[in-house]
Amino acid sequence: MTEKLQSAFKKLTGKGKLSENDVKEAMRDVRMALLEADVNYAVVKEFVNKVTEKAIGQGVLESLTPGQQVIKIVNEQLIELMGSSQSKIKWASAPPTVIMMVGLQGSGKTTTSAKLAGYLAKQGKNPLLVACDIYRPAAVKQLQIVGQKVNIPVFSLEAADPVAISRQGLEYAKKHSNDVVILDTAGRLHIDDEMMLELENIKASVHPDEILLVVDAMTGQDAVNVAKNFNERLVIDGVVLTKLDGDTRGGAALSVKAVTGKPIKFVGMGEKLDDLEPFHPDRIASRILGMGDVLTLIEKAQAAVDEKKAMELENKLRNQQFTLEDFLDQLHEIKKMGPLSQIMDMLPGINSKKMGNVQVDDKELGRIEAIINSMTKQERLEPAIINGSRRRRIAKGSGTTIQEVNRLLKQFEETKRLMRQFTSMEKSGRRGMLKLPF
Amino acid sequence: MGIFDKLKSGLAKTRDNFSSRVNGLINSSRIIDEEFYDQLEELLILADVGAKAAESIINDIKKQVRQQKLKAPEQVRTLLKDELERVLSKNAASKDMDLYPRIILVVGVNGVGKTTTIGKLAYKFKQDSKRVLLAAADTFRAAATEQLEIWSERAGVDIVKHEEGSDPAAVVFDAIQSAKAKKADIIICDTAGRLHNKKNLMEELKKINRVIEREYPEAYKEVLLVLDATTGQNAISQARVFKEAVDINGIALTKLDGTAKGGVVIAIADELSVPVKYIGVGEGIDDLQDFEPQNFVSALLDID
Numbered sequence: 086m087t088e089k090l091q092s093a094f095k096k097l098t099g100k101g102k103l104s105e106n107d108v109k110e111a112m113r114d115v116r117m118a119l120l121e122a123d124v125n126y127a128v129v130k131e132f133v134n135k136v137t138e139k140a141i142g143q144g145v146l147e148s149l150t151p152g153q154q155v156i157k158i159v160n161e162q163l164i165e166l167m168g169s170s171q172s173k174i175k176w177a178s179a180p181p182t183v184i185m186m187v188g189l190q191g192s193g194k195t196t197t198s199a200k201l202a203g204y205l206a207k208q209g210k211n212p213l214l215v216a217c218d219i220y221r222p223a224a225v226k227q228l229q230i231v232g233q234k235v236n237i238p239v240f241s242l243e244a245a246d247p248v249a250i251s252r253q254g255l256e257y258a259k260k261h262s263n264d265v266v267i268l269d270t271a272g273r274l275h276i277d278d279e280m281m282l283e284l285e286n287i288k289a290s291v292h293p294d295e296i297l298l299v300v301d302a303m304t305g306q307d308a309v310n311v312a313k314n315f316n317e318r319l320v321i322d323g324v325v326l327t328k329l330d331g332d333t334r335g336g337a338a339l340s341v342k343a344v345t346g347k348p349i350k351f352v353g354m355g356e357k358l359d360d361l362e363p364f365h366p367d368r369i370a371s372r373i374l375g376m377g378d379v380l381t382l383i384e385k386a387q388a389a390v391d392e393k394k395a396m397e398l399e400n401k402l403r404n405q406q407f408t409l410e411d412f413l414d415q416l417h418e419i420k421k422m423g424p425l426s427q428i429m430d431m432l433p434g435i436n437s438k439k440m441g442n443v444q445v446d447d448k449e450l451g452r453i454e455a456i457i458n459s460m461t462k463q464e465r466l467e468p469a470i471i472n473g474s475r476r477r478r479i480a481k482g483s484g485t486t487i488q489e490v491n492r493l494l495k496q497f498e499e500t501k502r503l504m505r506q507f508t509s510m511e512k513s514g515r516r517g518m519l520k521l522p523f
Numbered sequence: 524m525g526i527f528d529k530l531k532s533g534l535a536k537t538r539d540n541f542s543s544r545v546n547g548l549i550n551s552s553r554i555i556d557e558e559f560y561d562q563l564e565e566l567l568i569l570a571d572v573g574a575k576a577a578e579s580i581i582n583d584i585k586k587q588v589r590q591q592k593l594k595a596p597e598q599v600r601t602l603l604k605d606e607l608e609r610v611l612s613k614n615a616a617s618k619d620m621d622l623y624p625r626i627i628l629v630v631g632v633n634g635v636g637k638t639t640t641i642g643k644l645a646y647k648f649k650q651d652s653k654r655v656l657l658a659a660a661d662t663f664r665a666a667a668t669e670q671l672e673i674w675s676e677r678a679g680v681d682i683v684k685h686e687e688g689s690d691p692a693a694v695v696f697d698a699i700q701s702a703k704a705k706k707a708d709i710i711i712c713d714t715a716g717r718l719h720n721k722k723n724l725m726e727e728l729k730k731i732n733r734v735i736e737r738e739y740p741e742a743y744k745e746v747l748l749v750l751d752a753t754t755g756q757n758a759i760s761q762a763r764v765f766k767e768a769v770d771i772n773g774i775a776l777t778k779l780d781g782t783a784k785g786g787v788v789i790a791i792a793d794e795l796s797v798p799v800k801y802i803g804v805g806e807g808i809d810d811l812q813d814f815e816p817q818n819f820v821s822a823l824l825d826i827d
């Protein structure tokens with residue numbers, strides 16, 4: 086509870102414009118968050134510089150602290166960088182549309198090819214899968230099996246090279262009125278010249294309408310080298326990000342977007358063949374920042390906090406006149422932000438363990454309210470007078486126990502103490518404890 | 524989108540410049556200052572060591588530089604190399620571990636190179652005149668068994684397999700009975716790729732592990748986690764969760780023939796005390812090497 090209140094109070098302190106210091110401080114944490122999410126070092130550097138410049142001098146919204154305001158700007162910039170949701174395929178003016186899937190070994194091309202075929206079939210297309218991976222043992226067999234599962238025909242040829250296979254696959258599609266051809270190529274290293282040349286030859290031979298780079302969402306710093314090489318040699322049209330059903334923060338998405346400028350079109354969300362989804366830039370942005378739904382929380386806080394009350398409270402805090410009545414008011418403010426458990430979940434770095442014995446659930450909030458409501462005005466203003474018999478009366482009146490009343494009074498004192506510390510820290514001009522962003 | 528253009532030109536240089544970066548850095552730096560440390564940190568981060576780990580490594584280095592009153596960047600290079608090698612040598616398996624019968628359970632997330640590594644391992648043990656048996660316990664992925672079967676033929680070893688969709692633990696059970704009957708020296712079990720955050724799939728793995736412990740207590744058991752060197756910081760989470768589930772005791776780091784450095788294993792060796800045993804350096808049957816901390820660190824830092 087105390088931690089919760091603490092954060093609720095912190096947002097009372099931000100006013101005016103973002104100073105260079107505010108921004109720099111918050112950006113240090115942003116930089117670390119991005120790097121730990123595997124965004125490429127150079128991409129992070131550029132991004133941080135850009136956003137720092139942009140943020141300095143911007144107004145701080147009434148209800149936010151400078152730290153929160155910076156995060157808000159960072160998030161907006163990230164979403165902008167990630168591009169809009171563009172899960173569209175460029176259709177050929179004369180069918181069939183040829184889609185070529187490329188990428189490193191193990192990135193998920195075969196599964197994604199089948200998923201995409203199934204996805205397009207649901208949109209009324211009549212796709213053909215073409216097995217161009219003649220290298221990996223049983224790769225053709227794998228495509229045949231997954232093709233069968235999504236009910237899509239698979240074209241393959243024994244003893245032929247991938248260029249010939251793709252060309253004949255295209256012919257086959259024309260004859261069988263398949264309006265989409267998806268080429269599943271072998272995984273290869275971006276620095277394997279011979280294998281990259283093979284892709285260039287396929288491209289020259291069948292002129293794909295879409296070349297999609299399949300990237301594992303768990304990829305680290307090397308994502309930029311991979312994306313850059315594939316894009317330079319083939320000029321890709323878009324990216325599919327796979328294995329996002331894992332717990333990776335997915336910083337590779339930003340790296341790949343930054344070096345190629347090409348949109349992320351789809352994301353793979355599981356091993357099942359219908360686990361292919363359109364890309365949502367906002368989701369990946371907050372995932373990369375690793376702040377749960379902290380941004381939603383910022384928005385909610387912005388909407389919920391009554392500015393005038395906040396000012397009053399701040400004054401009281403400074404004059405150390407914080408009473409149980411104010412405590413109750415604060416609880417109401419917090420309550421407006423939504424169910425507490427949900428709010429707690431949205432806070433990064435706050436886990437129930439850290440909250441220790443201060444369990445906050447909505448039921449308890451209700452009981453606290455009842456307890457305070459059972460107090461006389463004087464008791465609320467001057468909790469020190471609440472002796473044993475008063476406690477008994479309050480417990481009875483609120484339908485709680487004396488222990489609960491005691492606990493509340495203790496929590497209140499603790500909150501007060503914490504807030505005193507907090508305000509004196511503010512006065513001394515140090516924004517201590519303002520680690521990102523609460 | 525000005526930011527992209529700038530980035531692109533910036534990154535164009537990154538890769539080309541990366542080799543001998545440390546050398547360049549050390550040779551070009553006259554003194555050990557903050558900028559020098561920043562550049563060192565950048566190098567580590569670019570190698571996927573991780574921002575937090577890189578920070579703490581640099582802090583250690585700084586401390587030692589102070590204590591030993593070092594002045595020359597050259598000395599820092601040695602210091603850094605030693606430090607990384609020390610971490611990576613921690614808990615390294617003793618080389619002469621020659622315990623048979625043996626069973627190796629190979630686990631990892633999707634597409635990291637489990638099946639390929641098994642093919643290479645089978646070949647390696649076969650070269651050592653060991654009787655090897657493969658267990659095709661990836662009964663989930665399409666054509667996984669066929670893939671392993673081709674590797675078994677390439678390596679010239681036997682394989683135990685069931686149908687797609689059957690119980691993987693049953694495959695392992697059969698393999699153990701077969702190994703006992705045929706007096707095989709070593710069983711290597713392929714498993715389906717699984718993301719470590721999928722509870723039910725991790726339970727399935729535990730079940731396989733229990734079958735091994737129950738049916739083959741006399742065998743020396745190894746659980747090998749395959750990590751893709753291209754993977755970033757998520758590899759730490761992978762190692763942690765797989766370790767909790769099936770107590771991995773070694774890592775095979777694959778795809779080091781690319782440009783990725785696999786620096787994340789440093790954090791894993793440090794935090795989780797799981798040593799790297801093998802590295803994969805290609806798709807060929809003999810593209811598997813024993814892990815050598817010295818060589819790895821040299822490659823990581825591009826020094827010789």
Ligand SMILES: Nc1nc2c(ncn2[C@@H]2O[C@H](COP(=O)(O)OP(=O)(O)OP(=O)(O)O)[C@@H](O)[C@H]2O)c(=O)[nH]1
Pocket residue numbers: 190191221272274631632633634635636637638639640661664667714715716717777778779780781802803804805806810
């Ligand atoms: N370049 C390179 N490719 C590798 C290496 N190891 C594996 N591969 C390739 O990576 C791809 C995936 O390898 P698999 O062995 O099928 O991976 P897996 O972990 O068994 O995959 P699933 O069973 O689908 O989870 C294949 O194309 C392999 O040839 C390596 O060391 N270097």
Ligand SMILES: [Mg+2]
Pocket residue numbers: 637638639661667713714715716
């Ligand atoms: Mg496999």
